[in-house]
Amino acid sequence: MKKFVFLVFVLSLFFVLPAAAARSKHIVDYRIKARLDTEQKAVDGQQVLTWLNDSDVPVSELQFHLYLNAFKNNRSTFMIESGGESRNFKLDEQHWGYIDVKSVRILYGPDLTDDMEFIHPDDDNQEDRTVMRLLLPEPVQPQQKIMLEIEFFSKLPKVFARSGFHGDFFMVAQWFPKLGVFQDGEWNCHQYHSESEFFADFGVFEVEITVPREYIVGATGKRKDQTENDDGTVTYTHYQEDVHDFAWTASPNFIEVRKRFTLDEPKVNTEMIFLIQREHEILKDRYISSLSNGITFYSRNYGPYPFETITLVDPPLRAMGAGGMEYPTLFTAGGASFIPEGVRMTEMVTIHEFGHNFWYGMVASNEFEEPWLDEGFNSYSEVKAMSEYYGKDTSMVDVLGIKIGDFHSQRMNIIGSGRLDPILKKSWEFYSGGSYGVNSYAKASFVLLMLENYLGEQVMGRIMKTYFERWSFRHPKTQDFIDVAEEISGLDLDWFFDQFLKSPDKLDYAVTEVTSQEVKMPKGIFDEGEVLTGEEEVSEKKPQKTYKNRVTIVRKGEWIFPQDILINFEDGEQMRETWEGRERWIRFVYYKPVRLKSACVDPENKVVIDINYLNNSRLREPEKAPVTKYSLSLMLFFQKLLSLLAG
Ligand SMILES: [Zn+2]
Known part of the structure; x- marks a missing residue:
């Protein structure tokens, strides 16, 4: 009876929802009842799911992600790829995790439980159970909806990769049967990979979470109800529109802090909810100020944070595998009470995950297929926010005289990376986890910083704002961003993106020669009919000493980028040259009465992706030592001798 009332409520709500006011098109609608079993470390779930076929073709099957099955055994694609390890956290073989879909039926219609099967769209791994296909008795027609009722049981793994439990801490993420995205006439529903994040459609989530009374709960969306049950449990109801996922956490050891955040320009009004481990209470103020900084920075630079809540979850140290992860309107941070204030890991992770x-969360590109559109954009935003609030050279570490900026720590990653992958690649197809990481995060971030330095901060600011405004809630692809960048800048930028996103090469320009050679005093017959002996006094009539000054710049990498060159002479004069950077090298020669002092390519370090700054500048080298000439001629002599002997 209760269930029936629930369904009627769902139906009425669904048809009453004012679609016009929504930010996103509501393709999915999930109404889930979840009961946490703290002994079994599991969640019992019932889900009523409505899906709108927003395409123009009939759809005869549905595809679901069953992410938790990545943790079912050591033969899942995730386990084979990761070796049971994620960011140095290891699987505990005593605590596997899985999701069991116990039944599926069309609401008030036939039971489809026997029409489920596992598929493996990305690899041939027959043992992977992370994607399920459900065959429908009849197709869903364009612009029609289907409603399903699904019962499931989610056993949580001991957390090492984002989702799971540790003791009485629960991070319940990727935990329910979640639809893939139907686009371009087919389902986009990838398996759970070791190096991949997620992709789903926007819609409405209403989730009733039942936990023992002493547990404190945080979840996606706004809490709209709270009921004490007779069996010693409490049910919290959370509701959120315009999101594509739902995650929650529960633990009796959280301290809950709520603080209102408001901003006038642009208008933001949201409630910050902090769920902090008791032993991390000392981090409270750092969390509050860094989250406030994050909301301010992103709202000012991209668009106002529109949701009514934002929840920061601070996981226990021993469950840090759950840390540093994003979900709609909720994220997990990371911190330890012993980290000094000058080490800004906590601040960086908070700003990044927010x-x-x-x-x-809002732009929501396909993280499986184009991970840089999320991680790269976010790392770019993070490095700018960190610089703004904590100083460019001190934003990561500023303690005991040691200073490291977020910019420099991202740059270190790029310098040490190989040439194995371009940025634009499916996340699980990179050469290695390290290659996925460096390309999707730091290198992508630096490509955007390069673009900013090339176009100027103002133009770049307009590009980012326009892209965010235009494409939020619409799953843009890389080309959509390129189109915006070209439209706003008025430039053809294919040369830029083709290189930096699509090829695995590197950029390295170097000054290889700075020499100054004295030109002999004039001697011989000149056009003016004068015969000079070279012994004349230097006078107004006769030329002064002249030097042939040479600067050579070499393009050592494959990538091409216009270069500024700064040349210093000994009398303090400076000259600037520009070079399109296309040829393998270019040489500048100046006949001057003074010697060159030094030369520098990219003197302002605008070309941040240049992998070697050390060879960007050079002092004038002394005249060639005679020993070089001697050894050269000695070698030539032996070569000649050899050729004579061979003859
Ligand atoms: Zn990230």
């Missing part, structure tokens, strides 16, 4: 609510 920031995902813009790129992952």
